[in-house]
Amino acid sequence: MGYALSHNTAFDTVSVNTGFATKNIVARAIAERANLRFCSEDSLSISLDETTTRDDIAQLWSFFAESGRLVPQVAALEAGVAPLLPAALLRTSSFLTHPVFNTHHSETSMLRYIRRLSDFDLALDRSMIPLGSCTMKLNATSEMIPITWPEFAHIHPFAPASQRAGYTELDEQLRAWLCQATGYAGISLQPNAGSQGEYAGMLAIRAFHASRGESRRNICLIPSSAHGTNPASATMVGMKVVVTACDAQGNVDMADLKAKCEQHSANLAAIMITYPSTHGVFETSVKELCALVHNHGGRVYVDGANMNALVGLAAPGEFGGDVSHLNLHKTFCIPHGGGGPGVGPVCVVADLVPFLPGHAASSLPLPLGQGGGEGHAVSAVSAAPLGNAAVLPISWMYCRMMGADGLKAATEVAILSANYISARLASHFPTLYTSVPQDGKPGRVAHECILDLRPLKDTTGGALGISAEDVTKRLMDYGFHAPTLSFPVPGTLMVEPTESESLDELDRFINAMIAIRAEIARVERGEWPRDNNPLKNAPHTAAALLAEAWDRPYPREIAAFPVASLKQSKYWPPVGRIDNVYGDRNLFCSCVPVQPYIDH
């Protein structure tokens, strides 16, 4: 049609030099309900995919038909068009050869395949997943349904603002609610994970110091109990991490913190704390800690991953925090597992609002201080202006259906559940860290508890004795997903029940743990060898249990059905014990068949 492409080769996207016609072409496209990408004043870009039809192409051409230009016919052109894909890049090897890509040709067959995969899985649809620090709570169906609606699911992240008024409203409301829940003045939903929110938050702190001529401030204090993403984020923005100590009760050691603040006063940029701490305790010195760091010119980053213990009860923006991230895939119900998609909003106090991430393509209205566009102090941290926008309706639905009272009640039940587990297990698996006991009342935990299993090694035969890992494997035989293993303290289990679990399910978990403790006692008494018992051999697969030979010092019944209720409902682990650490360190391809890969 007389237009030139601005490139010689292409895969699925072409940019067209449209000159003075650009605005008219876009206007004609919008009138026909099509969006073309404005690249510049005189060029447009078009993306096509496998769903594009010949009619779509014909329609696209019609937008470009300025006066006098002839619209070609697809059929007439087809034979003579040279491919835009360079020959050197064309694939000649075979691909997708794994049988799974060539086996399931009907919906029934596909359904059964997926069902078989899910049968392998020990997921929330079978039992609680008590992973501490991960907040594995109910992802309610009513929260999930809206994300399947095409109005939410089928909009391009760069669609013109006039076409996404609904998303703009959702963004505004959700940010307002989250500001209320955290006590902060401004918030951006752009980061795609908690760790990315940390990164955006640390960029804000860095830019704040730079704006005041204090770029030298580059020291970030981080207590030794911190989640690994904290030092990683601080390092990524160019800060130097100084680790501060925890005391015997697991709390930030205030004397050590004071000394380090004084030592680094001139260059102090920030502290990163988690509240309640990753030790699962509300540290009573948190206000004092924030004031101390502020007095030395540093800003306070409060990791918000544990907001499930705070929402409705306390707000980091009010007790001294300057910046936090939330994990909408933890506290606010977005499904969490298999790596996402997550949303890690970054929230800040008023004087840091100008340092929230911007976006070159952002034309969203920004009433709650989401960053601006180009030239902004902190640029985009995600490709799309609103990050993983398509999953935001889940958190919106959660807040809307719960209301302020419901969110507060959820927090209270989460804390109550954790304390119930901690108290009922106290004489079997003591909780490592609690608040200080007061007036004859026992110490309490926040929304999770760390069960200390380290002494069991010694009582069951030393280094080769029963470990926390053995307990996690044995829990599979009981139908439970393991709690968090060896974080933040090696050899312990961190349990977080959340508000979603009923008293029945909490008791089922507690009873399983008590039964496992009784099994450990039999090893302690020497009834079972320390290296050949139901814990060391867990998990037990159906194949192992039904094998001709059974030479173990305990009956099959104890292996498979240690509690009677399992006879009604049993999860069969698909594989026996694997060596996790060996597997992590020795990657190999598990595709079938293996031989061609070896020959290759």
Ligand SMILES: *Cc1c(COP(=O)(O)O)cnc(C)c1O
């Ligand atoms: C989960 C978590 C993070 C990181 O969040 P992601 O969304 O996994 O990146 C940071 N800090 C703490 C304490 C966490 O539990």
